Amino acid sequence: MLTFIQSIGASVIGFVRELGKIGCFLLTALFYVFTPPFLLNRVTRQIHFLGVKTILVVVLTGLFTGMVLTLQSYYVLVTFGAEARLGSILSLSLIREIGPVLTGLMVVGRAGSALTAEIGIMRISEQIDALDAMALNPHKYLVIPNILASLIVFPILTSFFIVAGIWGGYLVAVQLTGMAPGVFFGAMSDSILLNDLLLGFYKALSFGVLVTWICCYKGFFAGVGSGFGAQGVSKATTDAVVLSSVLILVCDYFITSVMIFG
Amino acid sequence: MIEIVDLHKKFGTNAVLRGVNLKVAKGETFALIGASGKGKSVLIKHMIGLMKPDQGQVKIDGQDIGRLHGKKLVQLKNRIGIVFQFGALFDSLSVFDNVAFPLQEKTRLGAKQINDKVLAALDNVGLKGEEEKFPAQISGGMRKRVAVARCLVMDPEIILFDEPTTGLDPVIANSIYSTIQKLQRERNLTSFIISHEIPGIFKIVDRAAMLHDGRIIQVGTSDEIQNSTVPIVQKFLKGEIE
Ligand SMILES: Nc1ncnc2c1ncn2[C@@H]1O[C@H](COP(=O)(O)OP(=O)(O)OP(=O)(O)O)[C@@H](O)[C@H]1O
Ligand SMILES: [Mg+2]
Numbered sequence: 303m304l305t306f307i308q309s310i311g312a313s314v315i316g317f318v319r320e321l322g323k324i325g326c327f328l329l330t331a332l333f334y335v336f337t338p339p340f341l342l343n344r345v346t347r348q349i350h351f352l353g354v355k356t357i358l359v360v361v362l363t364g365l366f367t368g369m370v371l372t373l374q375s376y377y378v379l380v381t382f383g384a385e386a387r388l389g390s391i392l393s394l395s396l397i398r399e400i401g402p403v404l405t406g407l408m409v410v411g412r413a414g415s416a417l418t419a420e421i422g423i424m425r426i427s428e429q430i431d432a433l434d435a436m437a438l439n440p441h442k443y444l445v446i447p448n449i450l451a452s453l454i455v456f457p458i459l460t461s462f463f464i465v466a467g468i469w470g471g472y473l474v475a476v477q478l479t480g481m482a483p484g485v486f487f488g489a490m491s492d493s494i495l496l497n498d499l500l501l502g503f504y505k506a507l508s509f510g511v512l513v514t515w516i517c518c519y520k521g522f523f524a525g526v527g528s529g530f531g532a533q534g535v536s537k538a539t540t541d542a543v544v545l546s547s548v549l550i551l552v553c554d555y556f557i558t559s560v561m562i563f564g
Numbered sequence: 565m566i567e568i569v570d571l572h573k574k575f576g577t578n579a580v581l582r583g584v585n586l587k588v589a590k591g592e593t594f595a596l597i598g599a600s601g602k603g604k605s606v607l608i609k610h611m612i613g614l615m616k617p618d619q620g621q622v623k624i625d626g627q628d629i630g631r632l633h634g635k636k637l638v639q640l641k642n643r644i645g646i647v648f649q650f651g652a653l654f655d656s657l658s659v660f661d662n663v664a665f666p667l668q669e670k671t672r673l674g675a676k677q678i679n680d681k682v683l684a685a686l687d688n689v690g691l692k693g694e695e696e697k698f699p700a701q702i703s704g705g706m707r708k709r710v711a712v713a714r715c716l717v718m719d720p721e722i723i724l725f726d727e728p729t730t731g732l733d734p735v736i737a738n739s740i741y742s743t744i745q746k747l748q749r750e751r752n753l754t755s756f757i758i759s760h761e762i763p764g765i766f767k768i769v770d771r772a773a774m775l776h777d778g779r780i781i782q783v784g785t786s787d788e789i790q791n792s793t794v795p796i797v798q799k800f801l802k803g804e805i806e
Contacts (some may be wrong), residue, residue: 423655428648428650429653429655430646433613437642438666438669439669
């Protein structure tokens, strides 16, 4: 019995300690953002790494998400004779929820995992130590460029997703079911408010920071308490993907509730 | 110059360093020997602040490297160059870029000057013509040499070498050592070399020490160590099993 309670205690302490470490990691990074030197060329490179290579995946998922959403909504709405609202439902759900969330998840899968693996390998092969020994701050070289890049990349990718989604919706609604384009787009422009766009934008920014933060953290401390060598890196990568995906959804709920009721 | 005072380090229950005391004078070439897994690499990582001691200090010119922060730490580290046991090359950069990296990031030299310096440094370790290759495409010994070039290209005052010549053929090893000796004469370089090359290393260094069971069991000139009367040192040098 005692050992059972002890083990609960130990895991709670471990969890709190990990939380503290993750928090400190972000704070350290934020601190160094504002101290020179500013490595802008590294930010550009990470924009390429996180963003440019992910466009295709994001556009494809956006397209098909829009298509299937339209298909599903259309058959429900038609039974109420409310299919004129289709454009509004599609665009609002894409802008407010599905766009930022799915884009975040796609970036985690495409680039976040690669980020953790890359930094993790640098950790276990002492490359991070080598940077440190040269008196070059590893946070500046490996972490901050990713976080800054994500602030640019995530909103842009999210908007690509949304546009692709709406275009997919248009294909299904107008080309397939024969709805008038004016009805489809008219409903959209009537119902989208600035607040909806802001909500989507804030979400994209938050998910960007969240994903790069978690993925860099997991890579940065690969092999510390998670097995060594290749196994340590693979565990770090899995952890990073799972944790950032779950946190995107959790965060999504809280941002929504704050924006709606706050 | 370098002063290690009562350094202790434990990993869990594994007490690796248990009170290391050592002084290395400015301009000295110093060797650390000791059996595998006894904490030589751990010691050298404390000397550049990558590991923090549980107890004790590493002082460089009187400054405790484990307690320095910010600018002062950067200034101190800028004077020290380290070659890691396994090279620690940036594996996404080519050989050339690896050596150029510290110059690009830490100096204001132009591309032409960097280019010249890097080529000279690589030539010095016999790697002319290998600039475009990546660390994964070269041999272990070549990687080590790139690491040596990357360290020396910054003209450090103090170099910490973790087995710089293990895995190298004798010709290259000698050329690296003669470079160290040349730098010592020209710029009064201080070097701290971990080595398993016995007895070769004693020809190069002024003094040597042996690490055993977490402590320095003997320090002395090369001759003193080679003709040691301490049984453990004697046995180690002869390669006898305890
Ligand atoms: N990061 C670490 N975590 C836990 N234990 C470590 C760590 N680094 C080293 N050790 C332990 O410290 C001891 C000394 O290791 P070290 O690498 O310093 O040996 P060494 O003297 O350099 O050996 P070699 O000559 O083979 O390079 C070993 O028992 C090792 O298990
Ligand atoms: Mg070693």
